[in-house]
Amino acid sequence: MFWCFHCYAVNDRPAGPCDVCGQPVEAPARLSWTARLVWALRHPDGDRAVQAARTLGSLRARDSIPALRTAAETGKDIYLRAAALRSLIEIEGTEPLPPWLEELSRAAPVTVRDIACGRGLKEPAAPDSVG
Numbered sequence: 001m002f003w004c005f006h007c008y009a010v011n012d013r014p015a016g017p018c019d020v021c022g023q024p025v026e027a028p029a030r031l032s033w034t035a036r037l038v039w040a041l042r043h044p045d046g047d048r049a050v051q052a053a054r055t056l057g058s059l060r061a062r063d064s065i066p067a068l069r070t071a072a073e074t075g076k077d078i079y080l081r082a083a084a085l086r087s088l089i090e091i092e093g094t095e096p097l098p099p100w101l102e103e104l105s106r107a108a109p110v111t112v113r114d115i116a117c118g119r120g121l122k123e124p125a126a127p128d129s130v131g
Contacts (some may be wrong), residue, residue, distance in 0.1 A: 008044050034059065038067040041084070046076070050083045057087025065091060072104070072112065082111045089115070 002014045005027045009020035018025050027036060037059075040052035053071060056064040068091070071084035085104070094101065104116035 003043070005039065008042070034061045034063055037061070038064050041067050041071045041075075041080070046080060049075075049077075049080045053080060053083035053087050057083075057090040060091050062091060069100075073108075078109050078111050081109065082115055085112055085115045094118070 002011045002025055003009070004011055004018040004021060004023065004025050006023035007018060007021040009018055011019050011025045013025065015024065015026045017023070027039070031039075034056070037052045037056050040048050041056075043049045043052070049071075053068060056068060065088065068084045068088045072081050072088060075081040075084060088097070101116040105113050108116060
């Protein structure tokens with residue numbers, strides 16, 4: 001299964017025209033790792049999108065700031081929005097973000113509000129498995 005770089009449609013081949021949009025399935029040549037992660041922020045597989053947001057934060061990828069901000073504001077699920085906001089704070093800190101964080105603390109879903117208010121900045125720990 002191969003995701004079209006342009007429309008995220010599933011195709012049965014890694015290259016050539018997309019079955020849905022007709023654009024090349026493959027990513028443009030010489031696309032940076034950061035640009036590929038930014039692309040993954042809009043991926044239909046939510047786990048991939050969340051992992052991309054976390055990785056961008058770990059890399060402190062400053063060029064991903066606009067895409068992370070968009071994901072934090074309007075992401076398709078709460079987990080992506082929370083991961084994107086955590087990554088933004090990891091990259092920029094909270095100093096340049098006060099008006100925006102204030103807005104999120106009032107209008108965003110509760111998990112995002114908690115992060116914007118300074119609570120919930122750390123990823124929640126995975127539950128211990130019961131064996």
